[in-house]
Amino acid sequence: MFRTFLSWRYLLVRRTNLIGIVGIMVAVGALILILSIMTGFLELSRVAARASSADVTITPFFADGEQQQPQPLPLEPSPLLEVLRKDARVVAASAHLTWFGSLIGDTSISSQIFSQGTDAVVRLVGIDVADEFAATHLEEFLSSTPLRGQKVADPKNPFALPPGMEGGRPRPVIVVGDSLMRTHGLARGDVIKVGTVVFNSKQELESADFECIVGGSFRSRENELDLQRVYVDRTQLARFLAGLRSQEDELPADARTYSEILVKLADYDRDGARICSDLKQRLVSMSVLHPFSNIETWEQQKRVILGAIENERALMAIMLSLVLLVAGFTIFAILSMMVSEKRRDIGILTALGATPRGVMQVFLMIGFWDALIGATLGCLIGTWLALKIDPIERWLSSTFDFQIFNREVYLFDYIPSQVEPLRVATIVLGAFVCALVFAMVPAYRAAKLDPVDALRNE
């Protein structure tokens, strides 16, 4: 009984113990808060990454010269799409034609774009609206509330001319990413130019300007998309890339009209793992796809970015564990000091019938109280902060007129945070183990002290 009683009394009377408690509290609280935010961030990023890419993406390899297959591969997506759509595991498939360019705009915004540097680089993505709606989340992105952009007039028909623009010179309509729209100060109905290069009839590169009308924005919540992607009708893009400048010209037979195929599966969890190699084998054997082509699931595509966030979380956990280690070390220092200071008490307790083990437990229990109080407070505070971080940050930002979390940078409208009970339990357990391990050494030393030495003199 004296162990609990004495350790508690020592704890209360010696204020230095507060340092250990506060250390544990801060470490546990910070670990819970930061890791919850990172987890929330990771989760949202996963959701965004998932939503912004199709289950499976096929990137065909178009060979020329000797790499060409016996029979020429189709330059047109329909044979591939046909095969894919017959597959029972596939719900929908949509062809993309991707090209790069740089916003050059007209004079009214060109200076601005010049100053933006590489921010003006965009990815032109040609799509067939109906196919794209079926295979991806585009329809959702078009109707989701823009953070800084401007919705298209009719989300069902994104490439329709924006209201008030009818009757002008016929130009393709583009839909741009939410961030892109803001970065370049674009508005619905703006006429802009995307400067790019195309192959001419002699297969030489020549520069060409893609003149188009901004129909509105979409928002996927994925950085890369919202900042760089420009959707346009696939046929219109193909015609532009083939060098056709008038509506009447026929698309030449050797024009490439797609560069990827996006596939949506009926059950990704069931088929995702196996379908890639499966599809490739079939499509290659049917001579609609070159064997060098690439077929990847969304996870394989995004593994770098997801892995990076995951790594960051692990790194953060390691760094914050150092705080815990420091807290543990303060407990070690305080207890060591206390053991030296309490040598006489150790002698007294022994004289009154305490065993060395009992003496050791007195000091171990001080470490235990430190951990119990520190971890409990840290757990409560950390969890509360993690659950309320968004309103707290808003309040702080508005009260001190200083934005702590820049929502524009992270592309989320709120600070994500996800408290995982198992992780919290691990952190608390870690704090206990840390405190007890660090308390062990001074406690052991206390047990080894010679009681007679301590009793001999005042």
Next chain:
Amino acid sequence: MSEQAQAVAPPVALLSAVGIKKSFAVGDRQLEILHGVDMQLYAGELLALMGPSGAGKSTLLHILGLLDRPTSGQVFLEGQRAFELPAERRAWLRNQRLGFVFQFYHLIAELTALENVVLPAMIHQGRGAYRRDRRAHEHKAEELLVRFGLKDRLTHRPTTLSGGERQRVAMARALFHDPPIVIADEPVGNLDSATGEKVLELLFEEQARRKLSLLLVTHDERLAARCQRQIYMDAGQIS
């Protein structure tokens, strides 16, 4: 052992030392402080141990109090060879059968007078048993303290008590478990003579009342004269 020694049954000592030697390591040498000490403390006896400073009195007391192990020799406590018992058992004997009073009181600063007195019970009992008996323990401690004239000092911390008061608290603590043996190492050595006398008076009273075996180390001839028996120690030997 001679036949004669076996025939004459030795008087039963509550606590006795037989051939106690004790050496300390000083540097790389062994320094022998006790050179084979024999002594007995009989039941109900008030025994004074005297001797010059450095004679080894405290060293002997620590061994008799089972706090320190002799280099050789035996300590018999109520007939048992104390240093052949397991350490837990010796701890139990210290708790239940022995009471200590030190020159420098040795109270625990974080505890009140009352808490210091019940400390032996806290050490003896587990949490459940102590909780159950707590009232009784506190009552008993209070009684002791009241008897020692500390009625109004129950919740005082040691630092707020005078030397005489502290030593009375220490005596109450030593007597808490009603041990048959009390070992007191210059209990009033640190007090002025008037205060010391009053404190010692209380201890003698308890000794007589409880029929304690009290081993008292003192430098004071007058006090020693009040004890039933005196032994002298010099240079690590009883003379």
